[in-house]
Ligand SMILES: Nc1ncnc2c1ncn2[C@@H]1O[C@H](COP(=O)(O)OP(=O)(O)OP(=O)(O)O)[C@@H](O)[C@H]1O
């Protein structure tokens with residue numbers, strides 16, 4: 425079994441070798457692999473390399489899942505296609521920049537503050553825009569959300585200029601080396617916090633009264649209202665929660681990458697890819713979808729071409745829409 | 761107890777209920793009968809506050825609830841068991857019942873009520889951790905009724921509780937509704953099965969095209985020639 429699997433990987437690699445030998449081997453070296461990139465096939469090295477890719481994907485997947493869960497919650501419960509999702513992501517990153525780099529707040533204090541600001545901005549968008557659009561048709565709502573997206577992005581550009589900013593992180597520069605693979609401390613932190621936030625979201629949805637009301641609203645809004653659920657409050661809570669998750673993803677990844685006004689656009693597109701992949705409204709779908717997209721990007725960038733990394737999401741959408749248009753998860757598995 | 765005066769409800773421009781008036785006294789079992797589209801469901805929705813009334817006045821125990829929210833109306837003691845059961849399909853039986861007492865904060869009393877319902881409907885107890893959508897139609901109806909009772913209401917609106925059930929279950933449902941009434945809860949029930957509805961009820965209203973065209977005790981209406989030809993197929 426094992427031998428077969430490895431041969432297959434080796435075969436894949438060998439076929440496409442000349443095109444990407446360079447970047448991959450640099451990568452391997454960083455990862456603690458052997459020096460000297462011989463063009464001949466090396467089983468140990470390629471297994472190590474695969475492991476490194478998988479680890480990178482796992483870590484990226486956590487934040488993708490956060491983004492996806494936030495968007496799918498909003499769509500599932502409110503039936504709103506939230507074009508501002510990516511802006512909440514960049515808002516989280518800028519909030520982090522503001523606290524850490526401008527105000528000099530401690531990194532670990534700044535993070536929850538940034539997420540909280542995201543929650544508040546989400547609640548404000550819901551309260552000021554969406555609440556007025558209840559009962560409006562979906563096109564109107566979509567147009568308003570597109571307008572909000574453009575407005576938020578331009579406000580960011582005005583406030584912080586278009587120049588990319590970086591955020592200092594308190595983590596050691598040298599990575600954590602685990603045998604053949606390595607990971608930066610910052611990314612590890614991102615992963616752990618993302619997992620904790622995902623777990624907290626699950627607990628909120630499944631174990632609390634608010635979560636139960638959110639699920640009831642998702643499953644049957646009118647009957648939920650008959651039970652005494654205040655639909656308006658549930659909508660505000662949902663939008664605030666979804667926005668908080670997007671802002672958290674931004675606040676976590678801002679210090680890993682750089683922060684710039686249009687950074688949310690790609691995040692938005694990826695979130696949509698994840699949500700379509702997992703099935704609209706499915707939280708487990710968005711969680712698993714986030715990891716699938718991360719694996720596709722990481723393996724695609726590693727074994728096909730790093731230039732196509734961001735195209736993987738669209739490829740995924742196209743495949744899913746062709747094969748299973750309802751997403752990977754059937755209606756019955758949706759929880760909220 | 762419940763008074764509806766000159767109620768008008770519209771879907772867009774079309775009026776589904778036109779100047780409808782009904783009156784329900786405490787402890788009564790009142791039924792609304794009428795053909796498909798007569799406006800029965802619409803009337804119940806207006807009473808429970810999920811559908812705004814275009815005009816007219818609804819009062820409950822002297823309080824004007826015409827513009828009150830569904831939440832407020834439930835707090836005042838009107839529960840609505842909607843048409844088509846409408847259990848939350850992906851929630852467990854227990855969670856459905858918990859939604860029924862969403863507004864209650866008397867935890868001990870809630871636990872006691874839930875225990876009593878489980879005793880009355882052992883099948884729901886057996887299925888308590890099962891998704892409600894996987895229950896049979898009859899079980900779902902028991903659940904929908906139980907969920908409405910979990911709010912410990914003074915008045916329950918039942919919309920076609922016998923819809924889609926096998927004859928023996930229809931009987932059972934009516935038995936349960938009589939039992940609820942005998943415990944002092946006022947009942948307003950919409951029912952397609954006119955014969956059963958008239959037999960069961962203290963008083964009945966016949967709805968046609970959004971208006972009340974006839975009213976009287978069950979026995980009176982059973983003898984009425986128009987009711988006989990239009991609703992009893994005699
Ligand atoms: N959501 C809606 N939008 C538009 N029209 C509606 C809507 N719901 C009901 N109607 C219309 O209002 C009228 C009354 O409907 P209602 O559901 O109250 O009838 P009903 O007496 O409950 O009928 P049934 O016995 O079939 O349940 C019907 O003509 C129906 O087509």
Ligand SMILES: [Mg+2]
Nearest residue numbers: 800801802843
């Ligand atoms: Mg009806």
